[in-house]
Amino acid sequence: MDTTQERILEKAQERVIETLARNMDLYGITMSTGLLYGTLLFQDKSMTLDEMGEALGMSKTSMSTGVRTLMDLNMVEKIWKKGTRKDHYEVNLDWYQNFIDLFSVKWRHACEQNVVSLKKSLLELRALRETEDITEQDRERVDLSIERIENGLEYYHWLSRLIDTFESHEIFQFVPKKKLES
DSSP states (O other): OOHHHHHHHHHHHHHHHHHHHHHHHTTTOOHHHHHHHHHHHTOSSOBOHHHHHHHHTOOHHHHHHHHHHHHHTTSEEEEOOTTOOSOEEEEOOOHHHHHHHHHHHHHHHHHHHHHHHHHHHHHHHHHHHTOTTOOHHHHHHHHHHHHHHHHHHHHHHHHHHHHHHHHTTTHHHHSOOOOOOO
């Protein structure tokens, strides 16, 4: 490739890397970890932490933290390379599975935390409702809160089932993977 073609390739890749990093930020992934993922995506070989740090101008510690995050989300895996002692990493190229893993881990965790909180509040409110010295007006306020919390629990039950459809790949029966038409 001549230098003009090389620059077009680099610019296109940089645009995608930055966009991916910004989108991953929506899921609580730091921009630097998103940039790391994008950088790994366009490599034709695995990379060491040192190579990643050099490519991104970041410390090995930052790269290690980012790689750990991406490995926890199953978006990057450590691979063995003959003849070297350093760990090598490569990106999982299945974008569907990457989204499923990222979505499932983040949303399942949030769901579980919220359900625990709502159930605790529901128990407290049901006990409060049964106290003898509660006024009718306060009982109505408590009942309204109970109703809203129960609606929230129904929502989190639905969201948990939605996450299950992603994890089981059942989602693809409803929204099939489709090849782009050129």
